[in-house]
Amino acid sequence: MxxxxxxxxxxxxxxxxxxxxxxxxxxxxxxxxxxxxxxxxxxxxxxxxxxxxxxxxxxxxxxGLMNTHGHAAMSLLRGHGDDLALQVWLQEKMWPMEGKFTSKDVYWGTSLSVLEMLKGGTTTFLDMYDHMDQVAKVTDESGIRAVLMRGAIGLCPEDVQLAKLAEAVQFTKDWHGKADGRITTMMSPHAPYTCPPAFIEKFVQAAHDLDLPMHTHMSETAAEVQQNVNEYGLRPVAHLEKLGVFTRPTLVAHAVHLTDDEIETLARYNVSVSHNPGSNLKLASGVARVPDLLKAGVTVSLGTDGAASNNNLDMLEEMRLAALIHKGVSGDPTAVPALEALRLGTEYGAKSIGLENVxxxxxxxxxxxxxxxxxxxxxxxxxxxxxxxxxxxxxxxxxxxxxxxxxxxxxxxxCLTLDEEKIMREAQACFDGLLAR
The missing domain is CATH 2.30.40.10 (Urease, subunit C, domain 1)
Structure with a gap:
């Protein structure tokens, strides 16, 4: 046999x-x-x-379900700072705590998320974060498939920016194709509002040099879009287009606030969108124009975002939300049928992260x-x-x-590959340690 x-x-x-x-x-x-x-x-x-x-x-x-946007280690911050606007949540709750994260915190936070995802049927996840070698280690140990990248915020001195870029490049060289091919990588400047134009352009060049796709947050809130207009005279889509981001295969997260012209631009460049309905609802960011994106030929997939803004990593719930909210917003019960919702969480997810033949x-x-x-x-x-x-x-x-x-x-x-009791115990200890620092 x-x-x-x-x-x-x-x-x-x-x-x-x-x-x-x-x-x-x-x-x-x-x-x-x-x-x-x-x-x-x-x-x-x-x-x-x-x-x-x-x-x-x-x-x-x-x-297997495909979670195409998230920050796995943020499971340590689940419930820490709920019911707040995005910028308040980020600047007053998330970023101060994340600034204390060690490699150990990222390892156990990621382990907690991967355990939750595997038990909920997610077989592939995308992760944009720091200490990414720890995320890759958990991916390797757990048997899950992942698209990983060192997410970089550019609101820092130039030498720090260059160090972050070097980390991102080195991570892809160390881990792309590893874990029996289950790990692939992307280049990922965090967002237009957290990265100066020249910093984003350096990531674009690195993506060309390494022949990798790009991933970034984009147009998550109306305030973010207006900030982009105030600072650069352009809405985020035109801004990223000008900086050359869309010359690489690109996946943008959220894309909640789009005009008709912007949807046409995304379709023209084959830019994919990771729709995060649960997180966008919880942070009151708005509802992405998913039916319009699909009609325009844009590949739309689903993500949970981090467990700190969702607050779970249940992709079956994301598919249900995607099927329901667009009916309610549009008044059209056929807007996202059940079969299309399933495709968003599976087939379209694979396509959006370059794994459609895998x-x-x-x-x-x-x-x-x-x-x-x-x-x-x-x-x-x-x-x-x-x-x-x-x-x-x-x-x-x-x-x-x-x-x-x-x-x-x-x-x-x-779960056959992870020690569930140990992970929950260590994750709790990490959170307690963050509070004490």
Whole structure:
């Protein structure tokens, strides 16, 4: 028997085809890839008689969820400074505490987030932060897939700016393609309002030199947009365009406050948007124009942002919010249907971070990054439309099993790669230490 070949039978699989989004059938996994998904095994597919078989009864298998914007270590600040405006929250609550963070804090804060994400079905996350070697270490140890970058705020002397840029470059050289290929990297100036133009241009040049995509916060609040106009005479989209950011494959986070012309510009440059509905609602930043972005051909994915502004990392909740709030804002119940919401959290997520040929779909040839949701529960009955059920009724606690790169990392809601009790204990100790400093 080929030990790296196994089969899931008798399960429901979200293949997300327009005509038939869910099938009842079989999936074959070989090594780290999906070899076949269908209603029954094809006659020409040679399967050893003694191959390992998993019974998928009562389970809905989905592509692994993609969290395309966040700051994992900020889980240490969950609940610290809630119900505040963004700038007040940042300047009075977050930045003073983050200034005390050590590598140890980042390691345990990231571990706490990765544990939460894995148990909630997130198989890939994007992280923009400091002490990124610690984030990469947790990624390597946990088995999750990640897109990592040293986020850099440029409100500092030039020598400090250059040191941050050097750190960002060195991080990509040290970690891009590592952890069996599960880690990829980007270049990431924090935001137009926290980075002087010349600093952003240096990151653009580095991204060209390293052939990497770019990621930044953009147009999260109306005040931020107005500040950009006051300082540079341009709204953030035109400002970043002028600085050459969009000459690289780019993912922007938030993009809440956009004009029609700005949406057209993003579409023209193939700029992707990470929509963070939970965080944007909680900070009263506004509601991004997601239906308009999708109609214009912009790739829109979903992110939780950090747990300090969400306050959880539940991607099933983000998909539900994305499906609901745009109906309410637009008055159109068809604005973001359940299947489109699922695509935002999976297929479109992979595309937005340059992994569209790697993960995000249950399809032959893709990496075996997938999850199993327990649909043998009251809130999934009767089994009418399972995509509708998972979007409108589902929650992170419904995720029973998780695989990344063909390896099972969560089984029966227990994380197999991380010490849950130790992580929670150490994270609490880190927060207590931050308060005491």
């Amino acid at each position: 080929k030990k790296n070949l196994w089969i899931i039978k008798n399960g429901y699989f979200a293949v997300m085809n327009a005509d038939k989004p869910v099938i009842h059938g079989v999936m074959v996994i070989e090594g780290d890839q999906i070899r076949y998904v269908g209603e029954q095994l094809p006659s020409d597919l040679v399967i050893p008689e003694d191959v390992e078989v998993m019974d998928g009864k009562g389970l809905l298998f989905l592509p 993960t995000g779909l249950l399809r032959a040839g893709m990496k075996a990054d997938f999850i199993a949701v327990n649909i043998d529960q009251p809130h999934y009955k009767p089994h009418t439309d399972l995509i509708s059920h998972v979007i409108y009724s589902g929650a992170a606690q419904d995720v029973w099993h998780v695989w990344v790169d063909g390896k099972q990392v969560v089984k029966n809601r227990e």
